[in-house]
Amino acid sequence: MNTTHYDWLNDYLLSKPGVEKDFKEEWQWHRFMVRGKLFAAVCEPDVKHKDYGGHPLVNLKCDPRLAEGFRETYPEIHPGFYSDKRHWNAAFLDGNLPDDVLRDMCDMSYRLVVEKLPKYVQKELAEG
Numbered sequence: 001m002n003t004t005h006y007d008w009l010n011d012y013l014l015s016k017p018g019v020e021k022d023f024k025e026e027w028q029w030h031r032f033m034v035r036g037k038l039f040a041a042v043c044e045p046d047v048k049h050k051d052y053g054g055h056p057l058v059n060l061k062c063d064p065r066l067a068e069g070f071r072e073t074y075p076e077i078h079p080g081f082y083s084d085k086r087h088w089n090a091a092f093l094d095g096n097l098p099d100d101v102l103r104d105m106c107d108m109s110y111r112l113v114v115e116k117l118p119k120y121v122q123k124e125l126a127e128g
Helices: 009-014 064-073 099-114 119-127
Strands: 019-024 029-034 037-043 057-061 077-079 088-092
Touching: 009 019, 009 029, 009 037, 009 099, 029 099, 037 099, 057 099, 064 077, 064 088, 064 099, 088 099, 099 119
Parallel strands: none
Antiparallel strands: 019 029, 029 037, 037 057, 057 088, 077 088
16 A cells, blocks of 8 residues: 555554455455445556546545535545545545645544444444
């Protein structure tokens, strides 16, 4: 998993309660899930994928009201790769996106997924 200067990313995503990681061979995605629900995927699309090709990236769920703002503010953030472009953003990991922005985006993605889980699961996760 090539995360360039974001070498903390893998450990940060895995540090969240209940997170599991796997590798989806056919997509070449490192997937981060909580209770089977995807909240982050790290990959490096082939050059045939136009704007995304050759860039290591992380797909993160995003509040649709904020997604466009991130894209307008940071050149490293694009609509989600092979994801619903309203609810997912792709952050290129070979640019200069500030660490705190990427951490905030990871936190938001995790929170958005956990909020959709049953209340008893949310409680279990909160109790660690």
